[in-house]
Amino acid sequence: MKKTVSDEKRFIAIATVILVVISIVALFPMILLVVASFTDENELITNGYQILPKKLSLEAYTYMVKQAATIVRAYFVTIGTTVVGTGLSVLLTTSIAYPMARKTFKYRNALSFFVYFTMLFNGGLVPQYIMWTTFFHIKDTYAALIFPNLLMTAFNIFLVRNYYSNSLPEALYEAAQLDGASELGIFTKIVFPLSKPVVATIGLFTGLSYWNSWTNALYYVQDPKYFGIQNLLMRIMKNIEYLRSGASELAAEGQAVSLPGNSIRMALAFVGILPIIIIYPMLQKYFIKGVVVGAVKG
16 A cells, blocks of 8 residues: 555656646747847847847837737737637537437438538638639628638537537436427527537637638738738738848948847737737636547547
8 A cells, every 4th residue: 555655656746747847848939939029139130049138128019019009900800800700600510519419310410421521622722712702702801800711610510519429418308308498498508508618629729710810811801901910910020021121221331220020020929829828728627628528439
């Protein structure tokens, strides 16, 4: 018994050390990113990226403050599309997964095949572009940031279906039906409230996809007022590269011009991921449970 307790303590100690090391390795790039955003541009060019730079600077964030109105508007666009898109995605995904998980649904296999087929084949980018712009007319609209490619994925549907099949017993449905509940009532009042882990999981997956998405705006948006934070950051970087090319020409003529390049890349990246860093810990406990249970083959 003593040996078993000793072995367990030794295992916990070794596992703790390993996890601490892994955590430090995982956090190191983030720390380096934040420090680099506050590092002087010439320091970055001369000595590279360091945890303890010799010279700090707020030049990158000063530049971003000047762009504050545009950045805030892009944040609102991204937050709006993320909230609306994620909400619609969760509603549609859970609604489609429900009949696929019910053994009494006559066409569940046909529906499953239809969803699975979309995992294997798609029409390609050009037909997609023609469909969305010609038939649905979503170009330069907020719908262009929500619907194409992001609204639903077959992976999320099967994740939810497996959760319904493995975590909710069939007796639960039968008891609800004996009490006179309709299928809609069973889904809205019983199944959906009991599915918080998997809903949080697919919500996090989808929310991350919406937050990090830049391709939809690249393909379907030309008006800058519809740019989200990711597309705006790309545009700012292009502007800086253009200004830096002009600055190099002035420097060749003997006029010293300094513009943040590397440091502002780090600052923009930090600004882009900050909301996700804040939100993720709140959903982590649901995320782990939802992935583990929903990934089990049903």
